[in-house]
Amino acid sequence: MNNQFNDNDFDNLMSAGELGLPPMQESAPFNNPFDAPAPTPQAPQQDLSFFGKIPVNVTLEVASTEIPLKDLMEVDVSSVIALDKLAGEPLDVKVNGALFAKAEVVVMNGNYGLRILELTGAGLSGLTS
Template identity: 35%
Template sequence: MNMAIASGAALSLGQAQAAADALAAVLPTGAPLTPLLHTGEAFAGRTGNAVVASFVGAVSADLAVVLLEAPALVDDGADGAPVVALQDVLQPALESASDTFGAGVLDDARVEDAAELFSDPSATVFELTGPAGVAGWFAVRGRGSLDRPAPTSAIAGKLARISNVEMALTVEIGRTRMAVRDVLSMEPGAVIELDRSAGSPADVLLNGRLIAHGEIVVVDQDYAVRITKILDAAEELD
């Protein structure tokens, strides 16, 4: 899914600010960053190493974030390659920003030049400021309307075009948060405690979005999941 070339429908300032606040809250930077509206006539930031992603849902949007200093995990390892790719480190922050738009799907983040997005008059650009000043920038551009959803027949026609597209379905039995030092110190036999008790339903996610709950079963010696509840859009956002 590539970033749109044409100018998009502008998001309200409130929508853009909510997305920027959500992104800044989970950016993996050493110090917390505050998004401030960029009021200059033209954006002059470095956009060649921007991490961008596109969101499709009730409203569609393009998002891009640039950090002047890469997070620690992106530093080169012993073999000269990054420990973790920049787009993988910033994907959760972009997901947090896109969550403010409601139900939808965010594609995988990628690194590319986002000069077109940052210079688009319909995009809203924020300076990500920290104790030492500007640490990066965030841009968001709407490509849909929250007020005038497409007719049901039009939506059905568009969905028919992608009905054969394969998507990743994931079953999640729990989560936890760990410090990087604890992850690096793991060895075979280590036990990781999850945030869910035994017997609790598993989450079923489509491309990272929660769509259902189920229970783990065994079918012909293979693990499977029996769906117990399908979530609608409102429940998915709770």
């Protein structure tokens, strides 16, 4: 018995589908797990209303400066220390020491208040670091 195939026999088998194999289906290209980050599962939304009751320290920083200790030791009642912010510039609002917003001072019913002019960065979410 001759078990050798010539090119014509092979081509005939392939075109006739006589190999008994299912037809090939196109599949998605292989994705290397190192090529792209895996999708992160969505965390369930949490009720954060509890945190709304936690007190925080809100301060208004008018300006600042750095001077030698020698100059500070010479300060008396009539001394003037020049600061690094121009008059009329928005002031820094800090929450627990972290910059939160820019504001201007207003007077409400005889008390000082703040009018927020601009929220900086990501707002409260930026205060976590």
